[in-house]
Amino acid sequence: MQKLGDFKLPHFFNYPPYFTLQPVRDTREKQVQLWKDLILDYCKTQKIFVIGLEEDFALFSNPVIERSLSHEAREAFLSALVSEGRAEWLNKGHRKCLILWHRVQDWADIIFRFVKDNGLEDSVMTVEEIRSGIESRGTELHGIDRTILMRALRVLEQKGKLAIFKGTSADDEGVKFSM
Amino acid sequence: MRRRPGIGGLQTAAAARDQYRLVGENVAKIRTDMMKEQLATFRTQLEEFARKHKNDIRKNPAFRSQFHEMCAKVGVDPLASNKGFWAELLGIGDFYYELGVQIVEICLATRPHNGGLINLQELCILLHQRKSDREAVxxxxxxxxxxxxxxxxSGFEVISVGKKKLVRSVPTELNKDHNEILELAQAQGFVTVEEVERRLSWTSGRAIDALDTLLDEGLAMIDDGHRDxxxxxxxxxVSSNSTPVADT
Structure with a gap:
């Protein structure tokens, strides 16, 4: 079986017609479903948060069978993810797409557990610390996309679990947990 | 016999008829008994055979097929009913019913992918994957x-296309044109309109029409990505390496 790094590619990735948007509804639904699963699965294992439609993305082409997805097909598959709440367009032109292999709510739960597990219930951390600090090393939060992290933090903020405030340096924000 | 007139003659005739009937009944009875005996012997022999080779019948597909052939020759269908002594002896009825259920499951699971038409070989491979520790099929x-x-x-049917056998689980009627295209596609897994026209000497309309039907039925998928x-x-x-196994 073909592999991308340590990621096992599914069989359909080697079957040329899956790289062409299918005109028949039932066939297309199946095709879109397979691609959605593949994109989410791949992004999760490779920790990819943003896919640029115009950029090189490993899944968008398969050199072995000399096929690549058209722009239309890329947009169709990502739009299907967006409509399920598993992705979001980052701009109106649909050029960049945020992939939510965990929904924002699930990310919020992960942060909640992370804080509990590390006894940080009443402490203060910077957003950068959560993303790349020692505490988060080895957890799913390590290296998380900043946009997603902020969205998840806002969810917790609305529930009164923490407060976000401007830090001393202009480019970082602080988080005061109160769980 | 000289016919004698009078009541005496009639009585003799009646008595003779009775005698004949008695003898006839006796003969018939003896025949039935013999037949019964023969059947019983046959049955015990067959049972004994089945008992003796029970494991072979279960485990060995080639032996099983020969056993079926033998049964067919003597006019016994071990699959006709699950209640007969075959079922009790061999569980052979159950074997096929179970297999049937698994075939239905696989056909349903792969239908979105292949449109309800599956290569018999591939079906066997998928069956094997399911029952890895079980008997060979x-x-x-x-x-x-x-x-x-x-x-x-339910519309389950086996159709022959070229050298391959395909199992159909949808009620789609495939006409001769469709079959010919499927046969042509076996070489590479795909066809082009040009190829169909050239190899089968069809008009362009006929080829496109048949391909469109196959497409609508979910049996074909288009691919516009080739360099040419x-x-x-x-x-x-017809392409065996394409079935997604993990996601079914």
């Missing part, structure tokens, strides 16, 4: 199980 077994499914009227820019029609049911 041959194509012959699959064919038997499928023939039993026909009773349900010609649209290819792929048929998942």
């Amino acid at each position: 041959s194509e012959d077994d699959c064919l038997r199980a499928i023939s039993k499914l026909k009773v349900l009227g 820019g010609k649209r290819r029609y792929w048929f998942p049911c």
Whole structure:
């Protein structure tokens, strides 16, 4: 079986017609479903948060069978993810797409557990610390996309679990947990 | 016999008839008894055979197929009923019913991918993956199980296309044109309109019409990604390495 790094590619990735948007509804639904699963699965294992439609993305082409997805097909598959709440367009032109292999709510739960597990219930951390600090090393939060992290933090903020405030340096924000 | 007039003559005739009937009944009875005896012997022999080779019948697909052949020759269908002594002895009925259910499951699971038409070989491979620790299953077994499914009227059927056998689980009627295209596609897994026209000497309309039908039925998928820019029609049911196993 073909592999991308340590990621096992599914069989359909080697079957040329899956790289062409299918005109028949039932066939297309199946095709879109397979691609959605593949994109989410791949992004999760490779920790990819943003896919640029115009950029090189490993899944968008398969050199072995000399096929690549058209722009239309890329947009169709990502739009299907967006409509399920598993992705979001980052701009109106649909050029960049945020992939939510965990929904924002699930990310919020992960942060909640992370804080509990590390006894940080009443402490203060910077957003950068959560993303790349020692505490988060080895957890799913390590290296998380900043946009997603902020969205998840806002969810917790609305529930009164923490407060976000401007830090001393202009480019970082602080988080005061109160769980 | 000289016919004698009078009551005496009639009585003699009646008595003779009775005698004849008695003898006839006796003969018939002896025949039936003999027949019964023979059947009983046959049955015990067959039972003994089945008992002796029970494991072979269960485990060895080639032996199983020969056993079926033998049964067919003597006019016994071990699959006709699950209540007979065959079922009790061999569980052979259960074997095929179970196989039938698994075939239905696989056909349903792969239908979105292949449109309800699956290569018999591939079906066997998928069956093997399911029952890795179980007895081997041959194509012959699959064919038997499928023939039993026909009773349900669910449209399960085996069609021959070229050298391959395909199992159809949707009520789509494939006409001769479609079959010829499927046969042509076996070489590479796909065809182009041009190829169909050239190889089968069809008009362009006829080829496109048949391909469109196959596409609508979910049996074909289009591929516009090749360098030469010609649209290819792929048929998942004839290309064996394409079935996604993990996601079914």
